[in-house]
Amino acid sequence: MLDIESKVIENYEVLHQLPELGFAEQQTAAFLAAGLRQAGYKVTDQIGGTGVIGILTGSQTGPVVAIRADMDALAHCVAGQESAIHSCGHDANSAMVLTVAQAIAAKGISKGILKVIFQPAEETLGGAQEMIAAGAVTDVDMLLGIHLRPIEEARLGQATPALYHGASAIIEAEISGVAAHGARPHLGINVIDAAAAVVHAVNAIHVNPTVPASVKVTKLHAGGQALNAVPDRAELALDLRAQHNEIMDELTEKTKRAVVAAAATIGATAVTRIRGFVPAAEYDVDLINRAGEAIKEILGPEGLISGIHTPGGEDFHFYKQSKSGLKTCYIGLGADLTPGLHHPAMQFNIDALGYGVRILINLIDKSLVG
Numbered sequence: 079m080l081d082i083e084s085k086v087i088e089n090y091e092v093l094h095q096l097p098e099l100g101f102a103e104q105q106t107a108a109f110l111a112a113g114l115r116q117a118g119y120k121v122t123d124q125i126g127g128t129g130v131i132g133i134l135t136g137s138q139t140g141p142v143v144a145i146r147a148d149m150d151a152l153a154h155c156v157a158g159q160e161s162a163i164h165s166c167g168h169d170a171n172s173a174m175v176l177t178v179a180q181a182i183a184a185k186g187i188s189k190g191i192l193k194v195i196f197q198p199a200e201e202t203l204g205g206a207q208e209m210i211a212a213g214a215v216t217d218v219d220m221l222l223g224i225h226l227r228p229i230e231e232a233r234l235g236q237a238t239p240a241l242y243h244g245a246s247a248i249i250e251a252e253i254s255g256v257a258a259h260g261a262r263p264h265l266g267i268n269v270i271d272a273a274a275a276v277v278h279a280v281n282a283i284h285v286n287p288t289v290p291a292s293v294k295v296t297k298l299h300a301g302g303q304a305l306n307a308v309p310d311r312a313e314l315a316l317d318l319r320a321q322h323n324e325i326m327d328e329l330t331e332k333t334k335r336a337v338v339a340a341a342a343t344i345g346a347t348a349v350t351r352i353r354g355f356v357p358a359a360e361y362d363v364d365l366i367n368r369a370g371e372a373i374k375e376i377l378g379p380e381g382l383i384s385g386i387h388t389p390g391g392e393d394f395h396f397y398k399q400s401k402s403g404l405k406t407c408y409i410g411l412g413a414d415l416t417p418g419l420h421h422p423a424m425q426f427n428i429d430a431l432g433y434g435v436r437i438l439i440n441l442i443d444k445s446l447v448g
């Protein structure tokens with residue numbers, strides 16, 4: 079029988095020494111693929127770039143349960159030095175999921191299929207879509223995710239069965255006007271006037287206030303060296319957030335319309351482009367309840383905390399969007415994590431990893447064993 083607590087720390091320590099950026103997780107993927115192969119999984123690597131999938135088949139037919147972990151680190155500049163750091167804890171997520179895979183393989187599953195998905199490039203939000211394009215979830219019935227949470231959201235010994243990420247998107251806008259001499263502005267169309275109109279129009283957008291949502295201009299670039307000339311090109315960027323996908327759709331449509339219409343008020347034209355979209359979380363209620371039971375059984379009733387709503391985005395939710403009927407849930411795991419995710423000095427209590435592994439094993443056992 080595998081010693082879960084020491085195995086997960088051993089896996090974590092290896093992965094922690096291999097921080098690699100999105101789509102460059104070669105050493106990470108090689109370690110994870112080797113670990114799965116050794117445990118008896120049928121492994122395919124280089125999926126969607128550096129992704130790895132392991133498959134363990136039970137003796138009887140049953141559901142396909144998948145666990146997904148992300149593998150990438152973030153680029154940070156510390157004391158003038160650029161480096162990749164696992165400041166979002168994806169080394170922890172991968173270590174937990176690998177250990178779950180190893181522990182379940184050691185005792186075997188009686189039915190169905192366990193599919194272990196190691197996904198590249200979550201931070202740049204391209205990895206999940208690559209895995210989907212490669213068919214990673216076409217046969218999957220249930221998909222589970224897990225991530226460490228900052229101390230404000232959950233303490234060590236606590237976990238939520240439902241971490242509700244919001245939807246987010248960037249809209250880039252390019253405004254075109256007509257250049258002119260500063261002395262003859264009536265012959266031009268000043269894109270700075272258009273951009274100012276856009277800012278006001280966007281700030282006047284309203285959606286249902288019971289759902290957290292926001293849109294704001296995050297970049298404005300216009301004008302150049304010639305301070306005595308009317309500029310004819312401006313670039314804007316807008317950051318959009320919403321906790322529900324329907325509200326995000328509405329916000330996106332209203333923002334695109336506001337940008338184009340506001341620019342048109344002075345005769346300028348605007349073209350918009352959506353970048354970096356991620357959908358909001360949509361989970362299966364039964365699966366959340368089952369995950370809640372698993373958390374209670376491992377951490378005790380006091381360890382189960384209700385759903386956490388976070389404005390951060392996660393590309394995990396593209397899997398659900400890609401396959402209607404796919405049941406998903408995503409566990410937020412307390413780890414006394416400080417000072418916060420994406421901080422280069424992020425640290426957490428390593429005891430959390432054993433809890434995460436045991437919760438996932440319990441949850442998977444409810445579907446694939448017995």
Ligand SMILES: [Zn+2]
Pocket residue numbers: 166201419420
């Ligand atoms: Zn992150």
Ligand SMILES: [Zn+2]
Pocket residue numbers: 166167168200225
């Ligand atoms: Zn993360």
